[in-house]
Amino acid sequence: xKRRDFVRNMCYGGLATCVVxxxxxxxVSTSRRLVFVLLRGGFDGLAAVVPSGDPxxxxxxxxxxFNESELTPLDDTFGLAxxxxxxxxxxxxxxxxxxxxxxxxxxxxxxxxxxxxxxTGLDRPVGSSDGWLNRLLQVxxxxxxxxxxxxxxxxxxxxxxxxxxxxxTQLGSVDEAFLERLAVLYRADERLHNRFESALxxxxxxxxxxxxxxxxxxxxxxxLMQAAAKILRQDQGPNIAAMEFSGWDTHANQGLAGGAxxxxxxxxxxxxxxxxxxxxxxxxxxxxxxxxxxxxxxxxNGTRGTDHGTAGxxxxxxxxxxxxxxxxxxxxxxxxxxxxxxxxxxxVDTRAVLKAVVGGAFDMTSAQLERVFLNSSGVRAxxxxxx
Numbered sequence: 210x211k212r213r214d215f216v217r218n219m220c221y222g223g224l225a226t227c228v229v230x231x232x233x234x235x236x237v238s239t240s241r242r243l244v245f246v247l248l249r250g251g252f253d254g255l256a257a258v259v260p261s262g263d264p265x266x267x268x269x270x271x272x273x274x275f276n277e278s279e280l281t282p283l284d285d286t287f288g289l290a291x292x293x294x295x296x297x298x299x300x301x302x303x304x305x306x307x308x309x310x311x312x313x314x315x316x317x318x319x320x321x322x323x324x325x326x327x328x329t330g331l332d333r334p335v336g337s338s339d340g341w342l343n344r345l346l347q348v349x350x351x352x353x354x355x356x357x358x359x360x361x362x363x364x365x366x367x368x369x370x371x372x373x374x375x376x377x378t379q380l381g382s383v384d385e386a387f388l389e390r391l392a393v394l395y396r397a398d399e400r401l402h403n404r405f406e407s408a409l410x411x412x413x414x415x416x417x418x419x420x421x422x423x424x425x426x427x428x429x430x431x432x433l434m435q436a437a438a439k440i441l442r443q444d445q446g447p448n449i450a451a452m453e454f455s456g457w458d459t460h461a462n463q464g465l466a467g468g469a470x471x472x473x474x475x476x477x478x479x480x481x482x483x484x485x486x487x488x489x490x491x492x493x494x495x496x497x498x499x500x501x502x503x504x505x506x507x508x509x510n511g512t513r514g515t516d517h518g519t520a521g522x523x524x525x526x527x528x529x530x531x532x533x534x535x536x537x538x539x540x541x542x543x544x545x546x547x548x549x550x551x552x553x554x555x556x557v558d559t560r561a562v563l564k565a566v567v568g569g570a571f572d573m574t575s576a577q578l579e580r581v582f583l584n585s586s587g588v589r590a591x592x593x594x595x596x
Contacts, residue, residue: 250457254522262286292474309537312555323502343368355449430480438487496527569595
C-alpha cells in the first residue's frame with residue numbers, strides 16, 4: 210500500500226523525478242551537507258530578532274513593540290520572538306548564529322527581483338540562468354548531488370548540473386490495475402523507467418508518515434523538514450538541498466506574540482528543531498541557512514502590518530559554527546540611520562554570509578567561491594561565522 214500510494218503521488222506530479230534528470234545519490238563522496246531554506250515573501254526581521262535594547266526601538270515600532278518579558282534574550286540588544294523560542298537550545302549549544310541588518314546587494318522592493326538576486330547569487334536580478342546552488346555543484350570537486358524539497362525546481366538549484374526534486378503532494382487515488390498498466394508503459398522507455406525506480410527508492414528513505422502529516426496540514430514546515438532529513442541523513446544522500454516556504458508577506462494583521470507572523474516563526478523553529486533531531490549523527494556535518502529576499506519597513510503601516518523593506522534577519526544553524534552569536538554591524542533605528550527614511554539600513558551582504566558557509570562547509574578557495582557567486586570579488590566572507 211505504501212508503495213502504491215507513493216507511485217500514485219509521483220505519477221500525478223508530487224515527485225518531479227519524472228521530468229528532472231536523475232542523479233544517483235550513491236555517487237556522493239563527502240559527508241558534509243548544506244541546506245538552503247528560502248522564506249518567500251520577505252519576513253519582518255525586526256519582529257523575529259527583536260532589537261529591544263536599541264534606544265529607538267519602542268518609539269519606532271509603537272504598538273508593534275514586544276514586551277521584554279516575551280523575548281528569548283540573546284545579548285544586551287537582541288532577543289528572539291516568542292515563536293522562535295524553540296531555537297534556544299541550539300543557541301546554548303553554539304549551533305545557532307543570527308545575522309541582522311542583512312540584505313541582498315541590489316536595492317529593490319520587488320519580490321520577483323529580490324528572490325532572483327538571492328537565488329542566483331548575483332548583484333542584480335539579471336545576468337545568469339544558473340542558481341548559486343547549481344553553480345556550487347558545478348564547482349565542487351568529486352562526486353556530488355543536490356535535491357530540491359519543493360513542489361517545483363527553485364531558481365537556486367536551476368542550471369546545467371542535474372539535480373533531483375521531491376514533494377509530498379497528494380492528488381487523489383488510483384487502483385492497482387491502473388498502476389500496473391502504468392508500470393508497463395514506463396518499462397517501455399528506459400529513461401522514464403529509471404526515473405520511476407529512482408522515485409521508489411526515495412520513498413524507501415522518506416517513509417509514509419511525513420506525507421500523511423502533510424495531507425492534514427498542507428505546506429506545514431515540520432513534515433517537510435523531517436522528510437528532507439530522512440533523505441539527507443543517508444550515508445550516500447545528497448549533499449546540497451534547497452527548501453522554500455511561502456506566506457511571509459505580512460502587509461496586514463501581522464500581530465505580536467501569538468499573532469500571524471509569530472505563529473509562522475513558531476512553525477519554522479519547530480521544523481528546524483525536528484530536522485536537527487531527524488538527522489541524527491549526520492547533523493554533525495550539516496549546515497542550514499535560512500534567508501528571505503528582503504526585510505520589512507521599520508514602522509508598521511495602517512493595516513497593522515509592514516510593507517516591503519530592505520535589510521532584515523537570517524539564521525545559520527549547525528555544529529560547524531564558531532559560536533553562538535548575533536552577526537550585525539548594527540546601524541541603529543534612529544530616524545537618521547534608516548535607509549531612505551523607512552527601512553533598517555543594510556550593513557551585511559547576503560553573499561558574505563553564504564561565502565562563509567559554503568567555504569567552511571566544502572573547504573573552497575576564494576577563486577572557487579567567486580565562480581559560485583559571480584562578480585563578488587569585493588565581498589569578503591564573514592570571518593567569525595564558521596569554526
